[in-house]
Amino acid sequence: MPVTSDTALATDIAADANTDAAFSANSSTANPYLAPWLYASMGSQSIAKDDADSIEKNIDIPYLPIKKPAYFPENPNDFQPIGLVPVYRDGTKNGPMIQWVNPIKGNIVFQWDSNIHKSDGPHYHIKDLDKGLSKKNHKHFYPGSLVPEPYASIYF
Numbered sequence: 503m504p505v506t507s508d509t510a511l512a513t514d515i516a517a518d519a520n521t522d523a524a525f526s527a528n529s530s531t532a533n534p535y536l537a538p539w540l541y542a543s544m545g546s547q548s549i550a551k552d553d554a555d556s557i558e559k560n561i562d563i564p565y566l567p568i569k570k571p572a573y574f575p576e577n578p579n580d581f582q583p584i585g586l587v588p589v590y591r592d593g594t595k596n597g598p599m600i601q602w603v604n605p606i607k608g609n610i611v612f613q614w615d616s617n618i619h620k621s622d623g624p625h626y627h628i629k630d631l632d633k634g635l636s637k638k639n640h641k642h643f644y645p646g647s648l649v650p651e652p653y654a655s656i657y658f
Contacts, residue, residue: 572649572658574626578614581626583657586611596620611657628653 575581578600581588586602593599597616604611613627625642628650632640643649649658 569655569658572654574643574645574647574649576645578624578626581612581614583612583653586657611653 581600581602583602585604587605589601589603591599591601593616597618599616600614601610602612603609610629613629614624615627616624622642623644625644627640627642648654
């Protein structure tokens with residue numbers, strides 16, 4: 503086994519100290535032996551921190567668009583549910599009506615009754631909600647009231 507002198511050992515320690523100084527976190531040259539998270543935790547403007555920032559900017563976070571609430575309007579001609587076709591009908595002795603029909607299935611989704619001779623006045627119906635109920639139990643939606651879910655999300 504070779505014998506080393508104290509001078510040789512001191513030279514090796516000095517060389518290691520110079521290497522450490524060359525790769526310190528505060529120097530302009532990044533130390534390739536340190537993990538990127540270490541640079542970020544030290545707050546240095548390192549390459550690793552810049553890479554982390556650029557990766558962070560590329561993240562696409564999906565979100566649902568915030569829709570405005572849908573209301574039944576005073577004027578039924580202003581009621582325009584997406585994907586439905588308005589069909590104007592003469593109605594009955596109580597006046598005309600408008601039905602909004604799904605053109606593919608042919609079913610009525612919304613209906614507006616003018617009810618000019620009745621005390622309940624003009625109002626809207628959602629036909630799915632009225633299925634199986636007697637006429638006196640049908641749900642009326644008056645102008646200015648909110649279109650309930652899921653109809654608001656589906657048609658507006």
